[in-house]
Amino acid sequence: MSSPYVRRRRLSDELARLLEEHGYSADQLASATGLSKQRISRISRCQVRPSLDEILRILDHFDADHERRRTITDVARDAQERGWWERQAAQMGLRQALYADLEWGAATICEYQLTFVPGLLQTELFSRARIAADKAIYRVAFDAERAVAARQTRQRLLQQPGGPVYEVVMDELAIRRLAAPVRVVAAQLDHLVDLGHHHDRVRIRVLPTDAQIDGHAVPRSAFSIYRYPDPGDPVVVAVDTATSDLVLTRFDDVEPYLALYARLHAAALSPADSLDFLAALAGDLPHEEHHTEGANYAHQI
Structure with missing residues (x-):
């Protein structure tokens, strides 16, 4: 497992690239995927652990290719992990x-x-x-x-x-x-x-x-x-x-x-x-x- 914090940062960067490539704002993505504007903002700011379902909804909307989908979902899974340090x-x-x-x-x-x-x-x-x-x-x-x-x-x-x-x-x-x-x-x-x-x-x-x-x-x-x-x-x-x-x-x-x-x-x-x-x-x-x-x-x- 890679650092969950670093993977959340990576996920934030991947989302930013998708938005830039497709000319979307965070508000537009929220409307298109049914996710709240606040949720999109917090994912972008690396403030939450997005669920795999949320990430898949974003990838589906942008029709991401197989390789990109695999890479980003792997990162998302790592981002959800909780290490031994979090309990204490x-x-x-x-x-x-x-x-x-x-x-x-x-x-x-x-x-x-x-x-x-x-x-x-x-x-x-x-x-x-x-x-x-x-x-x-x-x-x-x-x-x-x-x-x-x-x-x-x-x-x-x-x-x-x-x-x-x-x-x-x-x-x-x-x-x-x-x-x-x-x-x-x-x-x-x-x-x-x-x-x-x-x-x-x-x-x-x-x-x-x-x-x-x-x-x-x-x-x-x-x-x-x-x-x-x-x-x-x-x-x-x-x-x-x-x-x-x-x-x-x-x-x-x-x-x-x-x-x-x-x-x-x-x-x-x-x-x-x-x-x-x-x-x-x-x-x-x-x-x-x-x-x-x-x-x-x-x-x-």
Whole structure:
């Protein structure tokens, strides 16, 4: 199954193409198919899961050929799916649920992180520390234990056979910043080194603060790039902001992030040098008693 969210975006694009090809407005399509104007609008805006019957009514009206009908109905079926994250979205955090959706079925994930270690690579204790630090921003229904468990589920799916290739460029500041108790950070750095050495599909690169980035490009926020096996699916960029995540699929919006990531990737240390860098930094930090500190954070949340 591909990401239901991405397939809904794809379905919205397919509908827009049909309207443009036939010179129809959304209102005209609503009148022709018997669907409400509001329903057509919400399908176009990727706000609902359209039923297969609704999609077939649209395809029938436009007399879509066999190949196009098959492609669009396949996309529509995927768009209707509900992933494991939806049953616990409020408890695990709506933003984390969105990322779980985007990760589902991805072929490659490329991430730039400038604040702290990305969720897909966090240890349980580091995750608990971050959740404790940020708990004021979560909604009432949020459950810290569910959030930690969901993050671990995402990590297992990443590392299982057939999972995506995951590459992250981490700013040196994100690594040096004590975003958790120092011993938890030390254990987290050890974990990154272990992942980099033992998981072929996980590639970690460090972007030094003195790196020479082409064009003196300065990233303004963390972002992730998702590519999917179906060439018809869009390349997706998710931009991490302070209060929400901006999901981009239009080429004109996505292309600047692809170019920026290429520059950051080129300026970063090689995977081997990055692991040496992380190991050296970890060696400078105390490692004892990190289990106790993690337990204290678990108690707080």
